[in-house]
Amino acid sequence: xxxxxxxxxxxxxxxxxxxxxxxxxxxxxxxxxxxxxxxxxxxxxxxxxxxxxxxxxxxxxxxxxxxxxxxxxxxxxxxxxxxxxxxxxxxxxxxxxxxxxxxxxxxxxxxxxxxxxxxxxxxxxxxxxxxxxxxxxxxxxxxxxxxxxxxxxxxxxxxxxxxxxxxxxxxxxxxxxxxxxxxxxxxxxxxxxxxxxx
Amino acid sequence: xxxxxxxxxxxxxxxxxxxxxxxxxxxxxxxxxxxxxxxxxxxxxxxxxxxxxxxxxxxxxxxxxxxxxxxxxxxxxxxxxxxxxxxxxxxxxxxxxxxxxxxxxxxxxxxxxxxxxxxxxxxxxxxxxxxxxxxxxxxxxxxxxxxxxxxxxxxxxxxxxxxxxxxxxxxxxxxxxxxxxxxxxxxxxxxxxxxxxxxxxxxxxxxxxxxxxxxxxxxxxxxxxxxxxxxxxxxxxxxxxxxxxxxxxxxxxxxxxxxxxxxxxxxxxxxxxxxxxxxxxxxxxxxxxxxxxxxxxxxxxxxxxxxxxxxxxxxxxxxxxxxxxxxx
Numbered sequence: 001x002x003x004x005x006x007x008x009x010x011x012x013x014x015x016x017x018x019x020x021x022x023x024x025x026x027x028x029x030x031x032x033x034x035x036x037x038x039x040x041x042x043x044x045x046x047x048x049x050x051x052x053x054x055x056x057x058x059x060x061x062x063x064x065x066x067x068x069x070x071x072x073x074x075x076x077x078x079x080x081x082x083x084x085x086x087x088x089x090x091x092x093x094x095x096x097x098x099x100x101x102x103x104x105x106x107x108x109x110x111x112x113x114x115x116x117x118x119x120x121x122x123x124x125x126x127x128x129x130x131x132x133x134x135x136x137x138x139x140x141x142x143x144x145x146x147x148x149x150x151x152x153x154x155x156x157x158x159x160x161x162x163x164x165x166x167x168x169x170x171x172x173x174x175x176x177x178x179x180x181x182x183x184x185x186x187x188x189x190x191x192x193x194x195x196x197x198x
Numbered sequence: 199x200x201x202x203x204x205x206x207x208x209x210x211x212x213x214x215x216x217x218x219x220x221x222x223x224x225x226x227x228x229x230x231x232x233x234x235x236x237x238x239x240x241x242x243x244x245x246x247x248x249x250x251x252x253x254x255x256x257x258x259x260x261x262x263x264x265x266x267x268x269x270x271x272x273x274x275x276x277x278x279x280x281x282x283x284x285x286x287x288x289x290x291x292x293x294x295x296x297x298x299x300x301x302x303x304x305x306x307x308x309x310x311x312x313x314x315x316x317x318x319x320x321x322x323x324x325x326x327x328x329x330x331x332x333x334x335x336x337x338x339x340x341x342x343x344x345x346x347x348x349x350x351x352x353x354x355x356x357x358x359x360x361x362x363x364x365x366x367x368x369x370x371x372x373x374x375x376x377x378x379x380x381x382x383x384x385x386x387x388x389x390x391x392x393x394x395x396x397x398x399x400x401x402x403x404x405x406x407x408x409x410x411x412x413x414x415x416x417x418x419x420x421x422x423x424x425x426x427x428x429x430x431x432x433x434x435x436x437x438x439x440x441x442x443x444x445x446x447x448x449x450x451x452x453x454x455x456x457x458x459x460x461x462x463x464x465x466x467x468x469x470x471x472x473x474x475x476x477x478x479x480x481x482x483x484x485x486x487x488x489x490x491x492x493x494x495x496x497x498x499x500x501x502x503x504x505x506x507x508x509x510x511x512x513x514x515x516x517x518x519x520x521x522x523x524x525x526x
Contacts, residue, residue, distance in 0.1 A: 040212045042245075043204040064246070067233070084403035087234050088300055100302045105301060106230045110204055111248060135273075154299065163298070175435035176297020 037139030073110035080120035094150040113128035120149035127188035128149030135190035164195035200242040217408040218290040220245040254412040263417040268307030287425035291366035299418035307411040343504040349466035353447035354399030364468040369444035369460035373415040379408040392467035428519040439463035441512040443519040445511035471495040488520040
């Protein structure tokens with residue numbers, strides 16, 4: 001998974017991205033393009049933004065009204081994060097900002113400069129899946145798969161918060177992630193297995 | 199969403215100056231309610247002033263209670279040990295609201311300012327006296343199953359106030375500290391903060407243009423330490439209340455020394471019930487007393503064709519909440 005956004009990689013998806021156009025997207029090493037806090041500068045129209053995602057700094061040119069979700073999907077082509085309702089009601093767009101889960105559709109990219117953003121693409125280490133990804137596979141925690149990246153990001157945070165210590169607690173603290181297919185029992189089994197192994 | 203301008207304020211003065219220079223500008227904190235409204239074409243501010251770095255933060259014990267900065271997130275306040283210990287109903291109201299993701303984003307100041315979930319308000323195709331004064335209230339003759347039964351007017355029957363935190367703060371006599379554009383602060387008890395729709399449903403609170411809620415003060419009290427928030431919904435989790443109750447009791451030798459009762463899900467605004475508190479105070483802490491209090495709390499309810507169920511639901515919610523506290 002990590003290879004998908006590594007410079008120099010020639011995976012299938014990178015090729016598609018390049019042929020469909022990478023306008024506005026540049027990859028920079030961590031020590032460059034530190035985001036600045038310009039005080040009361042009025043930002044009008046498209047400007048240069050800098051986002052730190054999965055350990056890398058990405059630059060993009062976008063309007064203030066660009067949500068973090070749209071920045072990830074439409075500008076940076078990190079399409080693992082899904083757009084479901086776009087109103088914070090379904091959880092499909094869940095990502096981590098400074099380690100906390102949020103819905104990326106209800107925040108602006110411009111607000112998240114300088115923060116550490118983690119998306120589903122940042123969970124695996126190379127070809128080694130995150131334990132939660134393994135558990136979703138093992139327990140068949142999805143059908144159509146559209147809610148799955150959000151479910152997994154939320155689940156990882158849920159355990160880290162200490163909110164997965166019982167089935168009931170886990171259900172309550174995962175209620176912001178809707179699964180239209182109804183894979184809830186298997187999602188719950190996956191999360192509880194990872195929680196109990198830690 | 200409209201194509202707005204954005205500015206990040208690093209001091210309250212900067213925020214105020216930006217607000218002065220741009221009529222119609224709005225403050226941006228957690229963004230959850232604001233962006234939701236903007237995506238639905240219910241708000242189109244020309245400028246968003248990001249106030250997330252303003253220093254209205256911290257949860258501190260004071261001489262007579264807690265002081266909570268309004269830039270704190272719902273999740274932080276809900277799980278704060280001081281809040282859990284001194285004001286369990288306040289903690290529960292926060293953790294039973296929204297989802298874990300939204301609670302990590304939403305500031306408690308913004309939470310107090312959330313707008314109605316009335317389907318007519320939220321659909322820009324309909325007239326609405328809240329959105330456009332004088333345009334009418336389609337809910338009067340429309341779908342009303344989740345409309346308020348207390349505090350409505352013929353101009354606006356609106357869905358009951360959707361929030362939970364405000365209900366708990368109202369029960370326990372919280373005071374809001376507001377700061378205007380000149381930096382001057384004033385204290386407003388939360389029971390004077392929200393306005394009933396009356397003839398001016400577009401005015402929902404006493405906040406003046408450019409004014410910020412900077413802190414919430416909650417006084418320590420025995421009835422607040424022995425409190426709970428019970429929320430009844432159409433599904434188990436992640437939904438607005440059909441009825442909710444924030445209650446606190448100080449019971450000594452089986453007699454209620456002091457009581458606090460506020461209801462959510464039934465009022466056009468968060469609903470304190472002095473009538474229920476009067477019934478409870480000095481009475482034995484038993485089911486009969488609690489049922490009398492519940493009757494008193496709902497005696498002025500005005501249901502419409504589809505929402506009369508809320509009367510009994512709210513009464514039962516209140517009785518169960520009182521029993522929970524009395525038996526704890």
